[in-house]
Amino acid sequence: MRYLGFALLVCFPGALHAQSAAQPCRAPTLAGGYFVPRQEMFSHKTKLTYACDTGRQPVVEGWWVTSTCDNGIWSHLPQCIDENACIPPTIPNGKYTESSDGWYENGDIIRITCDKGYEHKDNDATGICTNGNWSSLPICERSMDACSEPPKVPHAVIIDLGYQKLFAGDSKVRYECKDGYTIEGGHTKKSIYCLSGNWSEGPVCSKGRVPGTDHGGSAAGGTSGGHTSSAGRGPSTNSGTAEGGIQFAPINRCRKHPVVPNGVITEITVMFLKYECNNFYQRVGPGTVNCHSNGMWSAVPSCRATFCTVDIQQYPHLSPGGVKFVKHGETEKFECLKQSHWITDHFSMGSCTDGRISFDECCSWVSRKIGMC
Known part of the structure; x- marks a missing residue:
């Protein structure tokens, strides 16, 4: 029987590996909470359920939650956090830097970056953890400059990248x-x-065309059928079609580049100019400008001010200072006048929304932590 067992292990080593890979989990240390079943070790794929004491909450959504032992590691580490803390939010089509703790303290601010092809709705890019809930979480919506999937072309495929439904403005496919x-x-x-x-004009793949010939099949430089070859000419002006049938043309067809106040050109290609706005300004309108075959530029964006000007002298509860600027949708810390000699971290949070600044009351970090503000 001993030899038979050895032979089975030799013939089926995967069975031994599967057994050795399925590691048990030790019971978690759960401060401020309790779990069932109460035991020291949990076998692979075993679930435990836990809840938290008054004033605390699980680190994932719900007042009771489960965690599964997966090869020696819990699917999420059971934790009980302060009820005024926040769990990580879900932002469709956006991302942010996640906390190493797996949760966020009351008053923490996260900044959202939208995926390519998406932009912040109403220019709101930050979320604030306020008493256990996220306030003003940003929304990433489809950008006006983005394009849907490229058109299907008979007898052709798109190379160099995988399929996707949405492409950011200025994307190129081949x-x-x-x-x-x-x-x-x-x-x-x-x-x-x-x-x-919009996508510029796609190719037409035809069968049996001889290199260097035109639509009529004549050699380069020939005149058969009233057509001539494009060989030796400059860039074709029929590189794409805008709405209304207007043809896109290389930008050297148009005159000097349009000037956008408080904006700069960040990219120049054969077919378009790309604009971005200066700090504290938000672009309104298209991010790229094209040249039309009639020598006119397409619509040009504008740069709208998206900040609050804070003259600290006008706010008697704040410590003396000059003028500060706060971006729309962001919150800045402002030092308050000291109420007594032993309070050193008295401050107010100023939030900018549509050019208006608003302040909460002056508090210390300690008061904010225990919910007294």
Whole structure:
């Protein structure tokens, strides 16, 4: 029997690995709470349920929650945190720097970064943990400059990247024709661009076209059928089509670059200019500007002020100072006048919304921690 067992282990080593991989979990140390069943060790895939004492809450949503032993590690480490703390929020199409503790203290601020192709609704980019709940959590909505999936082209595929439904403004994708098919000029590949929410014109893959010939099949430089080859010419002006049938053209077709007050050009390509606004300003309108074949520029964005000006001299409860600027949707700490010699961290939080600043009451960190503010 001993030899038989050895032979089975040799023949089926996966069974031994599976047994050794399924490690048990030690009972968690749960300060301020309790769990069932109460035991020292939990086998692989065993669940425990826990709840927290008055004034505390689980580190995940719910007043009672479960955690599963998964090969020696709990699916989430059971914890009981202060009831005024906040658990990590879910932001569709956005991300933020997660706390190493797995939760956030009352008064903590997180800044959301939207995924490519999305932008902050109402310019709101921050969330504040307030008494156990997130206030004014940002929403990431589809950007006006973003494009849906590129158009399907017969006899061609998109190369270099996987399928996705949404593309950020200024994105580029490249088509390649299947074997035996080419684009005008004998090429097999062509790139198109996402310009102000629309894709530039895609390729047409035709069968059996001879490199260097035109639509009529004549050689480069020929005149058969009244057509001539485009070989040797400058960049084609029919690189894309805007709404209303207006053709996109290379930017050198238009005159000097448009000037956007409080904005700068951050990228110049053959087909578009990209604008961004200076600090404390928010772009309104398209992020890219295209040149049309008629020599006119497409719509130009503007830069709207998104900040509050705080003249501290006008707020008698604040410590003397100059003028400060707070971005829209953000909160800044302002030192308050000392009420007594032993209070050294008396401050008020100023929040900027649509150009208006609002302050909460002056408190110390200790008072805020215990919910006295």
